[in-house]
Amino acid sequence: MQVTMTVNGEAVTREIEGRLLLVHFLRDTLGLTGTHWGCDTSNCGTCVVLMDGEPVKSCTVLAAMAGGHEIRTVEGLAAGGELDPVQRGFMNCHGLQCGFCTPGMMMTARALLDRNPDPTEHEIREAISGQICRCTGYKNIVESIRWAATDAAGTRTTLEPVEAQSVGSAS
Amino acid sequence: MQVPAPFEYERATSVDGAIGLLERLGDTAKLVAGGHSLLPMMKLRLANFEYLIDINDLHGELGYITFTADEVRIGAMTRHREIAESAELATVFPIFADAEQVIADPVVRNRGTIGGSLCQADPAEDLSAVCTTLGASCVIRGSGGERVVPMAEFHRGPYETAVGPTEMLTEVRFPIRPHAGSAYEKVERRAGDWAVAAAGAAVWLDSEPRGSRGGTDSEYDGQDVVLADARVGLAAVGPNTVEIPSISAALRGQTPSEELYARAGELAAQSCNPVTDPRGSADYKRHLADELTRRALRRAVQRATDQVRS
Numbered sequence: 001m002q003v004t005m006t007v008n009g010e011a012v013t014r015e016i017e018g019r020l021l022l023v024h025f026l027r028d029t030l031g032l033t034g035t036h037w038g039c040d041t042s043n044c045g046t047c048v049v050l051m052d053g054e055p056v057k058s059c060t061v062l063a064a065m066a067g068g069h070e071i072r073t074v075e076g077l078a079a080g081g082e083l084d085p086v087q088r089g090f091m092n093c094h095g096l097q098c099g100f101c102t103p104g105m106m107m108t109a110r111a112l113l114d115r116n117p118d119p120t121e122h123e124i125r126e127a128i129s130g131q132i133c134r135c136t137g138y139k140n141i142v143e144s145i146r147w148a149a150t151d152a153a154g155t156r157t158t159l160e161p162v163e164a165q166s167v168g169s170a171s
Numbered sequence: 172m173q174v175p176a177p178f179e180y181e182r183a184t185s186v187d188g189a190i191g192l193l194e195r196l197g198d199t200a201k202l203v204a205g206g207h208s209l210l211p212m213m214k215l216r217l218a219n220f221e222y223l224i225d226i227n228d229l230h231g232e233l234g235y236i237t238f239t240a241d242e243v244r245i246g247a248m249t250r251h252r253e254i255a256e257s258a259e260l261a262t263v264f265p266i267f268a269d270a271e272q273v274i275a276d277p278v279v280r281n282r283g284t285i286g287g288s289l290c291q292a293d294p295a296e297d298l299s300a301v302c303t304t305l306g307a308s309c310v311i312r313g314s315g316g317e318r319v320v321p322m323a324e325f326h327r328g329p330y331e332t333a334v335g336p337t338e339m340l341t342e343v344r345f346p347i348r349p350h351a352g353s354a355y356e357k358v359e360r361r362a363g364d365w366a367v368a369a370a371g372a373a374v375w376l377d378s379e380p381r382g383s384r385g386g387t388d389s390e391y392d393g394q395d396v397v398l399a400d401a402r403v404g405l406a407a408v409g410p411n412t413v414e415i416p417s418i419s420a421a422l423r424g425q426t427p428s429e430e431l432y433a434r435a436g437e438l439a440a441q442s443c444n445p446v447t448d449p450r451g452s453a454d455y456k457r458h459l460a461d462e463l464t465r466r467a468l469r470r471a472v473q474r475a476t477d478q479v480r481s
């Protein structure tokens with residue numbers, strides 16, 4: 001069958017099997033490997049992309065179901081050579097270690113900030129509660145998203161040093 | 172890598188179109204709504220179909236929450252997220268907001284629908300327990316027209332419903348009665364998981380506080396209220412989510428008290444039928460049925476009295 005959807009602003013049409021999952025369409029058919037694929041059981045959230053602006057687990061959506069819809073992946077976050085505030089937040093606040101969960105975390109963060117530009121820590125933790133990070137303990141992810149919120153609003157441009165780091169650098 | 176076995180994908184653009192496709196393709200076809208129960212099962216090859224009929228385009232037709240004086244109607248394609256975010260629904264039936272906070276996670280809730288939840292008929296499905304608690308009825312449509320089936324007859328066993336192979340669920344209806352309160356209590360192993368056990372409670376207070384009937388004391392202090400009716404629904408402790416008529420019978424006409432909640436909890440533990448599985452032992456689940464019934468009733472009564480007082 002044929003499917004047509006918009007991916008990161010570009011219309012794409014491909015011949016696919018009905019059973020093809022959106023995550024494999026993005027990674028294997030379109031070569032957009034920024035979207036990761038982890039548990040395969042709808043639990044880890046590393047495959048999260050935006051469908052019409054809302055985060056969805058792309059391992060649990062058929063590519064055919066995305067036909068006629070707008071998909072945005074991590075490759076579509078940066079615009080005009082500028083990183084998205086969410087990406088800058090993750091960079092500045094060390095929001096990743098291995099980076100496996102990061103694309104999904106950043107897409108959920110983008111959708112959250114689009115709806116709620118100034119989320120509380122609790123709201124951030126709730127938004128990413130369907131996504132698993134095995135490295136960071138979440139603290140820096142939450143901090144990164146807070147940074148993106150405040151940075152985008154232009155209210156805070158420098159970061160408080162992270163405690164553990166200042167201890168380390170003192171020795 | 173988990174992928175479903177091959178199938179043909181069809182897309183319905185109207186309820187009649189979906190029913191027409193079901194009639195044409197017979198039981199080789201299955202509807203897919205949010206897909207968050209069906210696709211995982213197909214990926215594990217626990218379910219295989221020759222055709223999947225995508226009904227997401229029916230969200231315009233079947234995605235709604237409407238209110239009249241005596242009824243709430245929710246369209247089958249209404250997503251968890253929309254239910255969670257309806258302030259009006261949370262006012263009329265706070266049990267929905269309680270439950271939606273603990274159903275899966277926010278990303279899953281962007282896709283899953285109330286229709287899919289009820290039709291999946293998983294014994295641990297939280298919205299099924301909510302609908303059971305509230306005494307909902309289900310509107311089922313086929314080419315011959317519509318029929319309305321009460322929740323008590325909707326689930327026919329685990330993963331089985333009253334919806335025929337060429338029918339679909341289109342709407343769920345909830346009767347509104349005065350002086351109501353409701354609540355949902357769930358224990359899960361970790362955020363986003365299915366219930367180890369869960370209990371919903373709905374209560375309706377007598378229209379007049381006892382004191383004012385005597386003509387002396389019109390203060391509605393929560394001590395002398397009387398339960399006109401009460402319902403409890405349990406999830407994950409039997410083949411389907413079930414209501415417990417013996418609890419309703421024990422509570423009707425009584426003044427709420429800790430002793431009464433304890434009696435209801437005891438009845439819940441006696442009437443449920445849990446099995447030991449990786450989520451917990453049958454004994455532990457029975458204990459939860461008792462404790463969560465008490466908590467849900469306590470909170471439902473509190474909400475009903477607060478509402479009557481204000």
Ligand SMILES: Cc1cc2nc3c(=O)[nH]c(=O)nc-3n(C[C@H](O)[C@H](O)[C@H](O)COP(=O)(O)OP(=O)(O)OC[C@H]3O[C@@H](n4cnc5c(N)ncnc54)[C@H](O)[C@@H]3O)c2cc1C
Nearest residue numbers: 202204205206207208209275283284286287290296297340
């Ligand atoms: C990681 C994860 C965690 C979850 N945790 C929970 C939880 O804690 N509690 C909980 O209650 N649920 C949980 N769920 C299930 C989730 O709520 C599902 O979205 C829901 O059960 C099914 O809704 P759906 O729209 O995705 O249904 P689908 O998967 O599309 O369909 C389910 C079944 O219903 C049928 N169907 C769907 N719509 C109709 C209709 N209108 N008429 C007739 N048949 C229909 C389909 O043919 C299929 O058989 C979880 C799911 C996941 C992936």
Ligand code: FES
Nearest residue numbers: 038039044045059
């Ligand atoms: S790969 Fe999709 S949720 Fe884990």
Ligand code: FES
Nearest residue numbers: 097098133134135
């Ligand atoms: S950074 Fe490694 S899983 Fe999150």
